[in-house]
């Protein structure tokens with residue numbers, strides 16, 4: 001959070017595969033590489049393997065084949081060296097556990113403390129700063145279970161910011177948050193990118209991907225497409241990723257507009273009526289502006 005980070009991250013995922021014990025193949029021969037100073041979206045259908053990919057990058061599951069490394073270190077070494085911060089899906093957390101907001105955020109500092117985990121003055125300062133950045137200073141001494149869904153997400157974002165890892169991974173941080181909170185989170189991620197952090201974010205909110213991400217990994221068991229937003233986040237690639245079923249996908253890219261019409265287009269399945277969305281308001285489309 002303080003100034004530019006040194007030695008930018010280089011995350012390398014090479015030919016990894018993972019099969020759950022019940023035979024579900026969640027990842028098949030996936031490869032991509034990312035550098036610090038980037039926000040990369042991880043996009044794919046439900047059950048497409050995004051969370052399992054995150055778990056592989058967090059060392060929670062061990063790929064049967066392939067390798068994951070960060071700056072030449074194995075993921076286990078990178079975790080020990082405190083290089084990776086993670087914001088989990090809200091459902092993965094036990095909210096009944098009695099713990100204060102500031103203590104959750106302090107967990108982000110554990111990797112920089114000694115075995116006794118005695119927080120230094122600097123640890124307290126960093127925790128206060130991170131809580132302030134996510135706008136929760138007034139909630140610092142609240143039990144986390146007493147917060148709303150969006151506030152809980154911000155607590156975990158603060159924990160990740162306080163950790164100051166080179167890589168920040170967020171699993172669906174926008175689910176259930178209001179527009180103001182989403183914008184505040186995007187603003188924080190953009191600031192982290194400017195400092196040189198590598199940010200990998202899984203999201204179903206496809207409309208906002210071109211607005212704040214530089215790169216995208218399109219993922220459905222394997223990498224369907226990977227690269228810069230303008231060349232990779234295309235209708236054709238999205239159709240491949242989602243198996244031809246696109247619902248409420250808003251693309252304002254020129255690919256869907258050969259004219260000066262800048263309205264976003266929503267592509268629906270074949271049996272549904274096409275529609276144009278103006279912000280959040282659905283209206284009947286002038287047929288000439290919609291290509292499906």
Ligand SMILES: Nc1ncnc2c1ncn2[C@@H]1O[C@H](COP(=O)(O)OP(=O)(O)OP(=O)(O)O)[C@@H](O)[C@H]1O
Nearest residue numbers: 020021022024026045046047048049050051052053
């Ligand atoms: N613990 C598990 N045991 C067996 N199969 C699992 C387990 N967790 C996930 N799977 C299966 O692995 C596949 C990938 O699941 P995963 O949760 O990684 O997808 P996802 O892209 O994160 O989905 P969503 O967008 O719905 O969160 C799915 O077919 C899922 O049913």
